[in-house]
Structure formats: C-alpha cells, structure tokens
Amino acid sequence: MTDIESILETLHFPDAPKMVAGPYPGPRAAEALALSARTESMARGGGRMPVVMDRAFGATFKDPDGSTFIDLSAGVGVSSVGRCHPKVQKAIVEQSQQLMHAMEVNSTRRTELAARLSALMPEGLRNDCITFFAQSGSDALEAAVKFARRVTGRHQIIAFHGGYHGVWHASNALTTGTAYRKGYGPFMGGVIHAPYPYAYRFPFDTTHKSAEQIAGEYVDYLLNTPYTAADDVAAVIVEPVQGEGGYVPPSPEFLQLLRKACDRSGTLLIVDEVQCGAGRTGRMWAVEHTGVKPDMLTFGKGIGGDVPMAGIAMRSDLAARIPDGSVPNTFAANSLSAAVALTNLEILHDPELGLMPRAELLGQEVQERVRGFQSPYVGEVRGKGLMIGIELVEDKATKEPLAPEKVGRIMEYVLGHGVLMVPCGRYGNVMRVMPSLTISKRLLHRALDVFGEALASL
Known part of the structure; x- marks a missing residue:
C-alpha cells in the first residue's frame, strides 16, 4: 500500500462493507423509511430507494441499524472529496x-x-x-x-x-x-x-x-x-x-x-x-x-x-x-x-494527494476490471476518470436494454451486501461508478467485487 493509499484509508469508516444480522433494511431503517413515506415528497431524485443514511465519512456511510456501506455514487457526483472530510x-x-x-x-x-x-x-x-x-x-x-x-x-x-x-x-x-x-x-x-x-x-x-x-x-x-x-x-x-x-x-x-x-x-x-x-x-x-x-x-x-x-x-x-x-x-x-x-x-489540488491524475488512472483500472467480468449482461463500459457508465443489456448483439426488474435485482443485491450504486441512462440500465475521488483502492475494488457477484447472480 502506498503512502497516499494509507492516507486515504483514514478518510472512511474502516468496517465497510458490513451488514448487521437479519434482512435489509433493518428495523430502524425500515421505521425511518416508513416515516419518510408519510411525511416527505417522493418527487425527489432518490424517490423510494430503500436507503437511509444516518452517518457518513468519506466514501462510506452507516444506516440507523449500524450497517456500513461503500458509496459508489458520491451523492450523485457531489462528494468529490468525500463526506465529512476533516x-x-x-x-x-x-x-x-x-x-x-x-x-x-x-x-x-x-x-x-x-x-x-x-x-x-x-x-x-x-x-x-x-x-x-x-x-x-x-x-x-x-x-x-x-x-x-x-x-x-x-x-x-x-x-x-x-x-x-x-x-x-x-x-x-x-x-x-x-x-x-x-x-x-x-x-x-x-x-x-x-x-x-x-x-x-x-x-x-x-x-x-x-x-x-x-x-x-x-x-x-x-x-x-x-x-x-x-x-x-x-x-x-x-x-x-x-x-x-x-x-x-x-x-x-x-x-x-x-x-x-x-x-x-x-x-x-x-x-x-x-x-x-x-x-x-x-x-x-x-x-x-x-x-x-x-x-x-x-x-x-x-x-x-x-x-x-x-x-x-x-x-x-x-x-x-x-x-x-x-x-x-x-x-x-x-x-x-x-x-x-x-x-x-x-x-x-493538493499535490501530495494528486486526486485528479489518480482519478484518471483509477478510472482506467475500473473499466478494465469490469470488462474482465466477461458478463453476458455488460454491453459497454465507458467513461472518463471516475465517471464511469456500465451499460447492461439482455443481449450484446441486439443491445436490448436489461429489463428493469433485473436492474432492480442487481441494485437489491449490491445494497444488501453493503454497496450503493445508482443507475442512469435513457432506459435506466446504466450502472454508475462515480465514487468520491478520495476512495481508497481497497474499498473501490471491494465494491466492484460485490457488483461482479450481483451480475453473476442473474
């Protein structure tokens, strides 16, 4: 592990991903979701996505039950330097x-x-x-x-x-x-x-x-x-x-x-x-x-x-x-x-961290890693830096978009294993890899492990 990676490791919850015992969401998260459904407009972007954030640090967050997640969304590109940076x-x-x-x-x-x-x-x-x-x-x-x-x-x-x-x-x-x-x-x-x-x-x-x-x-x-x-x-x-x-x-x-x-x-x-x-x-x-x-x-x-x-x-x-x-x-x-x-x-712009050139190199690494899954559902992997889209299809030849229920199963799988990914695209079939630029390589590859497992589960 390089010195930079050692520094970045200190900017996240060390136990991510970690799920508490029992089905997700846990009782406290479920209670919070129910209260939100009764009191908040679901017109917001996250809608009824079954995620509850209680505490956050870097590219990780915890829900009210104590489960710890790796966030590959960075709040939809917001948390470039990670949440709650010291x-x-x-x-x-x-x-x-x-x-x-x-x-x-x-x-x-x-x-x-x-x-x-x-x-x-x-x-x-x-x-x-x-x-x-x-x-x-x-x-x-x-x-x-x-x-x-x-x-x-x-x-x-x-x-x-x-x-x-x-x-x-x-x-x-x-x-x-x-x-x-x-x-x-x-x-x-x-x-x-x-x-x-x-x-x-x-x-x-x-x-x-x-x-x-x-x-x-x-x-x-x-x-x-x-x-x-x-x-x-x-x-x-x-x-x-x-x-x-x-x-x-x-x-x-x-x-x-x-x-x-x-x-x-x-x-x-x-x-x-x-x-x-x-x-x-x-x-x-x-x-x-x-x-x-x-x-x-x-x-x-x-x-x-x-x-x-x-x-x-x-x-x-x-x-x-x-x-x-x-x-x-x-x-x-x-x-x-x-x-x-x-x-x-x-x-x-901290020259010691070099976050922007690192994002470019890490993005190339991510794209190569996902292509290496050799999943029949991965139609195209594209992006620049840590703004990567993984287009999921039913058939690589026809490019038919992956059915919404299958995208939902992938999201359910990764979330149930401690990773948050947010889809996009004209058919809702493009999974985004857009973590905080401060994410450590260890956390990023652990999250990709879970995503690979989700694809295999189909």
Missing part, C-alpha cells in the same frame, strides 16, 4: 464563528472564492471571467439561459437528447428525461433538441462518419443554414460528458465542431459541468479534455460537496452587459458554503 469540518467550525449568511452584499469569503474559481477555469475563461453564484445546478442553468438571452438579444436555445440540466422552468425545458417532463408541460418555448453523440445507441449510420461528426455537423446545419427555424439562437448548452443520459463521453471532436458552429453564427457555447466538473474526469473541468474555450461554464455538486454551492462563470465582456441587480439570489454563496468550497478546491 479539513471541511474544520472550515465549517471556523467560519461558523465568524460569518455565515451575508445576504447579497460583498463578503470576503465569497469574493475569495470567485477569484479562486477564476484562476481555475478552463482556457477562455481563466482569469477573465465573472462568477454568478447559486445554490443548485438547476439554479445555475436557469440563470445561464437568462444571461444568454440578455447578452445576445436572441431567445432560442439548443440542447441535446439525453441531456439533464435541471428541473425548474428553463432548465426543465432543456432536460429530456421523461420522468422529469411527463405531465409538467408546457415548457419554456424556443428550445431545440439535437442528437448527442451516444455512439452505442446512435440512431444514424456511422459507416462513413463518426457519431461526433454527425451530431456536430447537424448543429452547424441548424445554426448556419436558412429555413431550419433555428434563426434566433442565443446559446448551445451541452454536457462535455453526458450524465443522467448514460455517462456518455464523446470524443473531443464533438465540442470542437460545436465551437466552430457557434463562432460562425454568433451563438454562445455554454458547457454544463455541474456533474462532470470538479476533477471527476481527471481534469478540473471535462471541457479541458477538448481544448475548447466555452463562453460560460456552469458548476455545482463537487464544488460545494457537503454544502449547497453552484454557479456560472462567464466571459467578463458578457457579464458587463448584464444590468446590476437584475437577478437577485438571497442565499447564493453564503460565507459558510464559500469557505467549504475553498477547502474542497484546496483538497482537489
């Missing part, structure tokens, strides 16, 4: 004794965070951007749409099939997931959805051109050809690695083609890094794998970690066109959340 706890205690809520006037911690983020942005924004803070990814995308329309004087937005950008008004119009849309319309007008280069299930012939080429050229056609009805487009909004749509990492060519198409038409390119940012793909921002310079970048999840934090970084010249006081947000980037975000960034 440095984060220290930052919370210290900041809580100085200043927490500061309304929307200037505060030292928020300004410090904005400056730090500016220095960490990808090329095109780095040290020449203005940050607008929000509480959630949905908030950030709502604001991005407003700002894009204001600075361009246009109203249409191009988004992509399989995209997830939030669930409020504008953000829900961009999102394509049926569960988030059905029965909630009509949505904000002016949204045009285009194909995302999901090569494994791409609907067009890729004999002569890649999915990335076809998808990128289609957007160019929309933006730069008469009579497409895309005649007033303010922005193209894209996930550099698609998240809820199935953990789909296109080749750099796709975003490069989008950048060229946007430049030709005077359209803004907004990259949504709420889920794929904060070091998860092995770089601070997933767009950095492509060399593309975005006009705006939305962030969230892993930047805040244990506290809510999100926002937009936009080119300074664009920000100058937005009227002061036109988009108030009372709780955005309060001093406590700013202090935590600064601490998370410090941990992510």
